[in-house]
Amino acid sequence: MILIQNGTLVRPEGSLRADILIDGEKIVRIDEHIEAPDGCTVKDASGKLVFPGFIDAHTHFDLHVAGTVTIDDFSSGTKAEAAGGTTTIVDFGTAYPGESLNEGLDNWFRKAECGCSCDYGFHQTITEWNDSISAEIPDMIERGASTFKIYMTYDTQIDDASILKVLQRLRECGTTTGCHCENSGLIDALREEYAEDDVKKRAVSSHYLTRPAAAEAEAIGRYCHLAEVADEPVIDVHLTCEEGLEEIRAARKRGQKVYVETCPQYLVMDDSLYERGPFEEASKYVCAPPLRKKADQDALWNAIRDGEIQTVSTDHCSFTVGQKKLGKDDFRKIPGGMPGAETRGAVLYSEGVAKGRISKEKMCEVLCENPARLYGMYPQKGTLSVGSDADIVILDPGRKYVISAENQVSRCDYAPLEGMEISCVIEEVYLRGTLIARDGQVVCENQGRYVKRALPELF
Numbered sequence: 001m002i003l004i005q006n007g008t009l010v011r012p013e014g015s016l017r018a019d020i021l022i023d024g025e026k027i028v029r030i031d032e033h034i035e036a037p038d039g040c041t042v043k044d045a046s047g048k049l050v051f052p053g054f055i056d057a058h059t060h061f062d063l064h065v066a067g068t069v070t071i072d073d074f075s076s077g078t079k080a081e082a083a084g085g086t087t088t089i090v091d092f093g094t095a096y097p098g099e100s101l102n103e104g105l106d107n108w109f110r111k112a113e114c115g116c117s118c119d120y121g122f123h124q125t126i127t128e129w130n131d132s133i134s135a136e137i138p139d140m141i142e143r144g145a146s147t148f149k150i151y152m153t154y155d156t157q158i159d160d161a162s163i164l165k166v167l168q169r170l171r172e173c174g175t176t177t178g179c180h181c182e183n184s185g186l187i188d189a190l191r192e193e194y195a196e197d198d199v200k201k202r203a204v205s206s207h208y209l210t211r212p213a214a215a216e217a218e219a220i221g222r223y224c225h226l227a228e229v230a231d232e233p234v235i236d237v238h239l240t241c242e243e244g245l246e247e248i249r250a251a252r253k254r255g256q257k258v259y260v261e262t263c264p265q266y267l268v269m270d271d272s273l274y275e276r277g278p279f280e281e282a283s284k285y286v287c288a289p290p291l292r293k294k295a296d297q298d299a300l301w302n303a304i305r306d307g308e309i310q311t312v313s314t315d316h317c318s319f320t321v322g323q324k325k326l327g328k329d330d331f332r333k334i335p336g337g338m339p340g341a342e343t344r345g346a347v348l349y350s351e352g353v354a355k356g357r358i359s360k361e362k363m364c365e366v367l368c369e370n371p372a373r374l375y376g377m378y379p380q381k382g383t384l385s386v387g388s389d390a391d392i393v394i395l396d397p398g399r400k401y402v403i404s405a406e407n408q409v410s411r412c413d414y415a416p417l418e419g420m421e422i423s424c425v426i427e428e429v430y431l432r433g434t435l436i437a438r439d440g441q442v443v444c445e446n447q448g449r450y451v452k453r454a455l456p457e458l459f
Contacts, residue, residue, distance in 0.1 A: 002433060003036050007045025007394065009384050012365040020050065022390040025432035030386060045394055048427065051364055052384050053087025053391025054345050055371040057123075058178075058237060058261060058313035061091055062111045065317075066335040067326055071411045072318045077341060078116040078448055080316075080410040082437045084342035085426040087118050087391035088381050088451060090371075092149050094125040094156070101126070101136040105145055109450075116448030118431060119391075121375070123178065125149040129162035137173050144452030146376045148177035149237075152219045153184040153288075160226060167230035174455050178235040178261070181219035181244070182289055187211055191332055204282035205274045206331040208290035216289050217243040224251035224258060233257035233458050235374070238315050240266045240289045242299035245308065257458060259374055261311045262300050264340055264347045265416065270294050283324040284414050287315070288336045301357045310370045312348060314340040318412040339412040342440065343403055343422075349395060350422040376453035390433040399425040401440070409442060 002022040009018050009030070021029040021037075036042050061077040063070045072080065074091075081089055091112075095104025101124055108122050122145045126133065140146065150166060151157045158166070163179075170176055190210035194200040220236055224247060227234040236248060239262045251258050265285075270293055273285040285291060303309045317337025327334030345367060352358040372382020379388050401422050405415040429437035436444045 001037055001040040002043065003034060003040050004043045004045050004050060004392065004394070005034070007048045007050035009050045010360050010364045011384060012361050012369050015361060020384065020392070022430070022433045025390055027384065027386055027388050027390050030384065043394070043428070047398060049360060049395040049397060050384065051085070051393040051395060052368040052382055053393055053429070053431065054085045054367045055088045055377070055382060056081055056086045056313050056316070056341065056344065057090040057311060057371045057375050058263070058315045059089045059091045059341070060315070060317040060337065063317065066333065068319065068323050068335055070318055070337065071320050071323065072316065072339065073114055074112045074116050074120070075114040076409070076411045077316065078118045078120065079442045079445065080339070080341040080408070082117045082429055082431070082442050083409045083440050085345040085393040085395070085429050086341065087429065087431045088120065088377065089118060090121045090123055090375055092125050093122040093145060095127060097128045101133060101140055105140065105143060112450070115446040117436060117442055117445050118448045119451050120448055121145070121451040121453050123147050123149050125156065126158065126166055127156040129158055129165055134169050137169055141173060141175060141455065144450070146175055146453045146455050148175070149179070150177050151180045152223065153180065153182040153187060157184055160222065163223070164226050164230055167227055167232040167234070171230055171232040176233050176235060176456055176458070178237040179223050180238070181216055181223050181236055182211060183215040183218045186215045186218070195330065195332060201330055202328070204279055204286065204331060204334070207286050207334060208271045208274050211288060211290050213241040213243045213292060216241060217247050220244045221247040221250070224248065224256060228254060228256055233259070235259040235261065237261045238263050238266070238289060239300070239309065241292045241296045245299060245303055248308070260309045261313050262304070262309050263313060263315045264344050265291060265338060267297055267300055268347060268351050269416065270297065279328055280321055283327065283334050284321065284416060285338065286324065286334045286336050287317070287338050301352065304352070304366060305358045305362060310366065310374065312344070312366045313371070314344050316341045318410055320413045338416050339410045340416065342409055343417060345393065345395070346422045346424055346426055347417065349397070349424045354397070354423045373457040373459055376456050377451060378457060381451070390430055392430040393426060394428040396425045396427045397423070401425055407440065
């Protein structure tokens with residue numbers, strides 16, 4: 001048994017000073033004061049904040065893309081997540097064109113066989129639509145991959161007619177899908193134009209200039225209108241900009257349910273980084289959708305505070321500096337993505353809670369309870385409640401550290417936020433009652449299990 005005493009338990013509905021007793025893998029008691037049973041391990045959390053384990057519902061581990069493979073697989077990626085306080089991830093499995101959904105999901109189960117240091121689940125990406133794929137949707141739900149992903153850009157995109165049919169089918173089955181919203185035609189036209197100029201073709205800045213906020217906003221609006229016709233609740237993943245947020249507000253004003261995710265990179269980084277120094281430096285920040293303006297950061301922070309954004313995930317999709325060089329002569333070939341698994345919780349506290357942008361209760365809501373509910377894991381995950389998994393994060397707001405690639409767990413050879421001072425430390429992380437990480441380092445590996453998720457709770 002483990003007893004965590006004297007900490008401040010953080011919950012969306014309000015924080016309280018209380019003790020937590022863990023027996024095996026579950027929380028068995030929460031009270032103002034609990035006497036330690038015989039033989040119990042006691043953790044004094046005085047002055048510390050006690051959160052449920054964080055949930056990262058947007059990762060890309062061991063992903064073959066852009067002529068290479070993400071440097072973090074499920075082994076290293078989940079270690080990085082655990083080090084940063086994440087106890088459950090949901091990765092995007094993919095059924096590529098010509099594969100069945102079951103074949104795609106089988107492939108992702110095999111990828112995870114290397115060992116996971118936090119619990120894990122899968123969304124299923126739909127890259128084509130036909131009667132056979134439609135018939136497999138119940139299979140995915142039965143296997144616990146109960147939510148989906150579609151793209152409006154890349155070679156995995158599906159057209160508007162297919163999106164409508166997907167939404168109609170998912171409505172029949174009681175589930176929903178996230179969508180990568182960018183206008184593919186607009187982006188392709190701009191990229192072709194920029195590639196005709198040798199200077200622009202080699203410039204990292206061409207990446208963000210050919211993926212403007214308007215391309216994201218238009219696609220969000222179109223996605224929401226398709227959902228309006230299908231009468232289907234939907235999720236917009238990795239929102240970056242106020243222009244896109246306005247499209248979501250318009251949909252909600254029409255009475256639609258639209259859930260929104262953003263990521264730390266869009267809260268603390270901006271597009272000036274694409275103009276920074278040589279290719280090797282600027283290309284580190286290439287991701288899609290790209291980083292936006294400082295004004296967009298403010299809009300996103302305010303939207304989190306006001307409950308307009310429901311979750312904050314990482315979109316962890318890591319490539320080394322060497323892999324980024326695949327696009328040195330053509331900005332279109334730069335692999336898009338950044339690491340962020342082990343800094344998400346600390347950044348959200350340091351830049352959000354400590355600076356007064358959001359409350360610690362809101363941080364708990366977007367990192368823990370909301371993703372657990374939206375992705376079919378609540379109350380097993382995402383809450384400090386009797387009977388829930390003993391997934392627990394102890395955060396020390398009285399200590400500081402500086403982000404550095406030298407100390408990170410990810411296999412990536414750079415840290416996008418190198419040198420940023422963080423005003424807290426993720427002191428201890430428990431996965432189902434087992435201490436798995438302390439002070440940013442994993443102390444117990446490969447304890448993760450597959451989470452067979454239920455249908456989403458559409459709150």
